[in-house]
Amino acid sequence: MSTRVAITGTGAISPVGIDSFESWDSIKNGKLGISKITSFDSSNLNVHIAAEVKNFNPEEKLGKKDSRRLDRFSQFACVAAMEALDMSGLDMESIDATRFSSIVGSGVGGIMTLSDQFDVFFNKGPERISPFLIPMMLPDMASGNVSMKLGLKGINYSPVSACATGTDAIGQAFDLIVKGDIDIAVAGGSEAAICPIAVAGFDSCRALSGNQDPDSACRPFDKERDGFILGEGAGILLLENYDHAVKRGANILAEVIGYGASSDAHHITQPSPGGEGAARAMNLALKRANVNSDEIDYINAHGTSTPLNDKFETMSIKTVFGENTKTPISSTKSMTGHLLGAAGGIEAVFCVKALQDQVAPPTINYNNPDEDCDLDYIPNTAREISLNKVMSNSLGFGGHNASLIFSKPS
Numbered sequence: 001m002s003t004r005v006a007i008t009g010t011g012a013i014s015p016v017g018i019d020s021f022e023s024w025d026s027i028k029n030g031k032l033g034i035s036k037i038t039s040f041d042s043s044n045l046n047v048h049i050a051a052e053v054k055n056f057n058p059e060e061k062l063g064k065k066d067s068r069r070l071d072r073f074s075q076f077a078c079v080a081a082m083e084a085l086d087m088s089g090l091d092m093e094s095i096d097a098t099r100f101s102s103i104v105g106s107g108v109g110g111i112m113t114l115s116d117q118f119d120v121f122f123n124k125g126p127e128r129i130s131p132f133l134i135p136m137m138l139p140d141m142a143s144g145n146v147s148m149k150l151g152l153k154g155i156n157y158s159p160v161s162a163c164a165t166g167t168d169a170i171g172q173a174f175d176l177i178v179k180g181d182i183d184i185a186v187a188g189g190s191e192a193a194i195c196p197i198a199v200a201g202f203d204s205c206r207a208l209s210g211n212q213d214p215d216s217a218c219r220p221f222d223k224e225r226d227g228f229i230l231g232e233g234a235g236i237l238l239l240e241n242y243d244h245a246v247k248r249g250a251n252i253l254a255e256v257i258g259y260g261a262s263s264d265a266h267h268i269t270q271p272s273p274g275g276e277g278a279a280r281a282m283n284l285a286l287k288r289a290n291v292n293s294d295e296i297d298y299i300n301a302h303g304t305s306t307p308l309n310d311k312f313e314t315m316s317i318k319t320v321f322g323e324n325t326k327t328p329i330s331s332t333k334s335m336t337g338h339l340l341g342a343a344g345g346i347e348a349v350f351c352v353k354a355l356q357d358q359v360a361p362p363t364i365n366y367n368n369p370d371e372d373c374d375l376d377y378i379p380n381t382a383r384e385i386s387l388n389k390v391m392s393n394s395l396g397f398g399g400h401n402a403s404l405i406f407s408k409p410s
Contacts, residue, residue, distance in 0.1 A: 003178045006245040006252045006409065008090075009238030010349045011083030011188075013076045015051035015231050015336050019083055023346070024353040026335065027361045028382045033336050034214045034229050040196060047203050049214045050194045051231030051337025062149075069132050070145060071110035072192035076234035076342070077142040078149045081186045084238040085150055089250060090184070092151060101154035101185040102147040103173040104236065105165035107341025107396070109139030112195045139341075142190045142234075154182045160341070162396030163302070164261070165189045166235060167344030167404055171259030173239050174404075183241045188345030190234035202230060205269060207306065219365035220303035220331035221310045221373040228304040231337030235345025237352065252409040254352045257389070258291070260284025264399030270308055271395060275316025278302075278393065281401035282320045289405045291389060293321045296405070298360045298385065300347045300392040301377075303331025304338055309395065311372045318375075328385065330363040330378040344394035344402065351390045351406050360385050 010020040015033030017023030026033070033051045042048045058067040058075040061082060067075060081104065085092075113136040120128050135141060140158040147156045155176060159168045166189025173187035202208050209227035211217040218229040237256075245252055262284065264277035271278065286293060302313055310331075321327050332350050333339075339346055354360055359382050366379040389407045394400075 003180065004242035005174050005177050005256045006240045006242045007237050007254045007256065007352055008240050008245050008250045008252060009084035009088035010253065010352055011080035011236040012234065012346055012349045013053055013056060013080050014233040014346055015053055018056055020349050024350060027332050027350055028357065028359050030362050030364045030380065030382065031335060032215065032364065034218055036214060037194065039194060045196065045199055045203065047199050047208050048212050049217060049229060051229055052194055053232050071113045071136040073106050073110060073190045074141050074145045076192060077104050077146050077190035080190065080234040080236040081146045081150060084186055084236045088238045097151055097153040099154050099183040100152045101173060101176060101182045102143045102152045102156045103169045103185050103187040104143040104146050105159040105169040105189050105341055106139045106142045106191055107160065107162050107165050108191065108193050108198065110137030111193050111198055113137050115195050115197045146186060161400040162398050163340050163343055164394040164396035164400035164402040165341035165344065166348065167392065167394035167402040168261060170237055170256065170344065170348055171261060171402060171404055174256045174259050177239060177241050183244050185239045186236050187239055188234065188236035188348065189342040191340045191342040192232045193340060194230055194232050199230060209305065216365055218305050218334050218337060220305040220334050220363055221370065221377045222366050223368040223370035225305045225307060225310060227306055228333065229337035231339045233339050233346055234342050235347065235349045237348055254355045255407050255409055256404060257407045258285040258289025258405035260288060261402045264401065266399055269397050271312040275312035275319065277399060277401045278313060278316035278395055279319040281403045282316065282391065282393065285391065285403040285405050296327055296389050296391050297387045298354060298390040299327055299329045300351050300390065301329050301331045302393045302395045303333055303363065305333065313393065313395065314373045314375060326376060328360050328376050328378050328383065330361050332361050334364045344392065347392050348404060351392050354390060355387050355406060355408050358384060358387050360387065
């Protein structure tokens with residue numbers, strides 16, 4: 001019998017909440033996390049809105065010293081992982097820490113620190129560069145700092161697959177538990193890239209929305225969509241060997257039952273025509289889970305609000321689920337913006353919460369149906385629905401595609 005993998009904790013920092021409970025409450029109630037940029041002066045940029053994390057004080061959880069030595073993306077990762085560990089009820093004194101892993105990824109790592117230190121270099125000279133620049137900017141420090149903060153001595157690394165990173169991290173942690181290499185993992189993604197150079201870069205490649213009205217700019221699957229809104233935050237799951245969780249009397253929130261990943265081998269930023277690569281990832285996840293497509297009750301789509309992604313993701317869903325599928329789909333990015341490498345992590349948290357509450361979250365700002373996107377996107381209002389198995393999709397620059405399937409505990 002195949003090893004089962006339980007989820008016993010969730011952690012989140014998002015533009016709509018500073019923990020997983022507040023974030024989920026906002027999402028199921030359609031609360032928008034997008035507003036005018038407040039963290040820096042954007043007046044010399046074309047883009048002036050983003051989905052920033054508000055009211056986050058890292059010193060409350062991490063202390064002043066550690067907070068100063070961690071880039072914002074590492075701060076998010078540590079605080080979200082601490083929430084997931086606390087929720088799990090694990091007693092760190094009674095477990096084997098060498099079989100407890102940290103698999104937490106980031107798409108761009110410490111770009112805020114790097115950007116700040118470039119300013120120091122050019123304005124004050126190389127001798128004023130912080131000795132913490134390198135350890136603060138490396139993408140692997142999301143996982144490394146979580147490992148150090150929690151005392152985790154198992155396999156520790158950070159996948160980097162652009163906007164599929166968080167999903168791949170959870171999928172790879174799932175694989176490690178199934179293979180028997182570890183018993184427990186904190187897994188997901190973290191990102192903090194709302195800074196001038198990142199905003200300008202994404203704008204330059206025409207990925208961001210040109211609409212500067214925070215209330216309507218992010219509108220996945222809507223005919224008027226024109227690009228994504230940059231977000232930040234972290235999403236972490238605590239995964240555990242099912243038997244290990246049962247033996248210690250854990251509260252099992254959900255299970256991971258399938259993971260699939262693929263490559264488009266097509267273009268650095270555009271999805272493959274027809275969403276062929278995304279369809280393969282979904283089919284691989286279904287095969288791994290040993291379930292049919294008609295057993296999936298809800299799909300949390302990648303749904304970036306870009307013209308090509310939403311069109312081709314719709315096509316890929318039709319390839320897997322049927323041209324006239326009635327499977328409910330939504331994009332929670334309509335509220336959180338696009339968290340890049342953290343997107344799959346936070347959306348996995350929302351999938352677990354959806355299973356717990358039996359509520360499928362909405363796609364807000366869906367007002368103008370598009371003939372190319374003609375499925376059920378749960379427009380504007382959450383829907384109470386019987387949910388037993390749900391899917392989450394993540395697609396990334398570089399042709400990365402990843403899908404996860406979660407189920408209610410049985």
